[in-house]
Amino acid sequence: MNENNIEDKRHLRSIKTRQKLLEAAREVFIQEGFHKATITQIIKKARVGYGTAYVHFEGKEDFLVVLMENVMEKFYEIAEAAFLPASVNEAEEMIHKQTNEFLKMAEDEQKMLQVFEQAIGISPLVSEKWKNIREKFIQRISEDIAYAQRNGLARKDVHNELVARGWFFTNEMYLWEIVRNEYEHPVEQIAKNIASIYIKGLYL
Structure with a gap:
């Protein structure tokens, strides 16, 4: 050998x-x-x-950071889906689908996300990791908004990164409500409503 x-x-x-x-x-x-x-x-x-x-x-924080990366990669695959709509209607369909899949994933990964939430409040390392994950999502959403703006589908009088930040925080809030079992409406209904408000505010 x-x-x-x-x-x-x-x-x-x-x-x-x-x-x-x-x-x-x-x-x-x-x-x-x-x-x-x-x-x-x-x-x-x-x-x-x-x-x-x-x-x-080196320790349990290292374990959790890797597990967090693995779980959130599934979420990021949703955000990474090609976003090249040719019309506002097409953009609307895609955003509704992404929002619904993102929140459904929160249901599927609820138990592990509960652990992440605990750790974010305790561990500076895990908290910093979550901030980095958040920024990765915001950057991707920002790129999608910029594409829509360049192609005349979305308003150009708004800052793409600021809008992306607000949109991600909306999704994140509902994600943690699902994780904590604090949501009273079906995920599909939540996704449809928040996506509709986002689309009507941004797209022409």
């Missing part, structure tokens, strides 16, 4: 170990919550050695 094959096997084993640790961390966080969860619980559930675990993660 040559050195390249040995290195490839080590790399594959390392990836599998990391994935095992992340799956264990997700289970522990959901069961215990961020505050009570410990790295010892995660290591025991993953059935790996302490030394091996610390090669991949």
